[in-house]
Amino acid sequence: MLNIQEIRKDFPILHRKVNGKALIYFDNAATSQTPQQVIDVIVDYYTNYNANIHRGVHSLSQEATDAYEQARIKIQKHFNAKHSHEIIYTAGTTHGINLVANGFSSLLKKGDEIIVSALEHHSNIVPWQMLCERTGATLKVIPMNEKGELILSEFDGLLNEHTKLVFVNHISNALGTINPIEYIIEKAHKAGAAVLVDGAQSCPHLKPDVQALDVDFYVCSAHKICGPTGVGMLYGKEEWLKKLPPYQGGGEMIAEVSFEKTTYAGLPHKFEAGTPNISGGIAFGAALDYMNNLGFDAIAEYENELLVYATEQLEKIEGVKIYGTAKEKTSVISFNVNDIHPYDIGTILDKMGIAVRTGHHCAQPIMDFYKIPGTIRASFMFYNTKDEIDTFITALKKAVMMLS
Incomplete structure (x- = not known):
């Protein structure tokens, strides 16, 4: 079982602030963070x-x-x-x-x-x-x-x-x-x-x-x-x-x-x-x-917990549509909310210290299939937490309210 709080101490960047807020980094599919050991x-x-x-x-x-x-x-x-x-x-x-x-x-x-x-x-x-x-x-x-x-x-x-x-x-x-x-x-x-x-x-x-x-x-x-x-x-x-x-x-x-x-x-x-x-x-x-040293089985088990938890919380928000609901998937969630442009939500989340990815994710044919310009993508790694997901959900609700 992973000791997440101890693991987080290995990553200096997780302790910085962005726009006056504690950084929540949910853009791991673009690049992961680097531990002090590396x-x-x-x-x-x-x-x-x-x-x-x-x-x-x-x-x-x-x-x-x-x-x-x-x-x-x-x-x-x-x-x-x-x-x-x-x-x-x-x-x-x-x-x-x-x-x-x-x-x-x-x-x-x-x-x-x-x-x-x-x-x-x-x-x-x-x-x-x-x-x-x-x-x-x-x-x-x-x-x-x-x-x-x-x-x-x-x-x-x-x-x-x-x-x-x-x-x-x-x-x-x-x-x-x-x-x-x-x-x-x-x-x-x-x-x-x-x-x-x-x-x-x-x-x-x-x-x-x-x-x-x-x-x-x-x-x-x-x-x-x-x-x-x-x-x-x-x-x-x-x-x-x-x-x-x-x-x-x-x-x-x-x-x-x-x-x-x-x-x-x-x-x-x-x-x-x-x-x-x-x-x-x-x-x-x-x-x-x-x-x-962490162990890939333990990583996979914990990241699946994050995926399931974040998916459940997102589905409670009215107007959220998740793209990519395959039976076998990893800790990536792509979604939109109503007809709000992903970029606008991503910009507001950044003001709250939350890093997500917006756009077509260099996978434009997928977006064309769904007939959308892009999505908001939250992607998790083993150093992320359910508390961070809770903060993200609260911030997302605020962003949706501001843009609706």
Whole structure:
């Protein structure tokens, strides 16, 4: 069982005031907050062994290299990848998706088909549209229902011998829906297609096992998992990573360079051109340590309590409509109140020290499905409390009264 008050002491930002009010941070689906333990790791790097990695014989470089590669191993073990070289450091989820999309430019042709879902973030739509423009492949979409669930019978009908790739998020950032990726992966593989799963929203709430899932590619960002911004991970099965060409050219990703010919380094360096976010990579490992010390089962149980409680309280407010009522969902609630614009409510809540997200959440096709401009999204993490939800509900009622 989590000791929430003790956990909250780990997060300095939770003790500040916004507009004279104690901060209530309900924008965790956009980025989570960072505990002091992870902040200390970043400070320690820049204070004590700031140096470039893999290239120096001096002590600082070797210390930095060791810490960076040990963090890679932590990430490998966390996601249960078979090899550490199947873990590619990226700048985040979007970078990882674009890396794979770029690689498939040389593997697809006209007549090939790729499938995405209606629940995707723009980062898991736009790169594939660009890929189709480059290759002549066709993009198809798994539709959703009113609850915010994918219609799997429609997915089954989309699969055929021309399907080469399937892309789906593990959890919807806009609605909180947990997608049945095990089913999707199994069906796609039977059709001969590879699968990429966008895990940006799932990794803060559960612990994916990439070998058990048998997924071909899995991507996530550290800043959703109590880590820093600007760093993330692409997991790829070794055989796929060997097939894909490098995404960027430069230092570190080469074996030999001459003006006549360049040969590329092996995995993972083939995809890691240039000086990386070294402190970010090390802190990514520290963030996973922090989360694992809490325990993902305990995190999931507590966050579900928050989800159920907040949903019950919101449903008591006249005029509230919740979007995304899937049977399987995580601690995200998207809603509107009557015909009040989400931005207006979000602005008033901010004046009361409450941070929520408003807009289309980079998931405009979902908003188009519901025929709305956007929603108010409250998203919870393990350091949030029911008392904060009570304050949020009171403030929301006041905002609605002011705007009605």
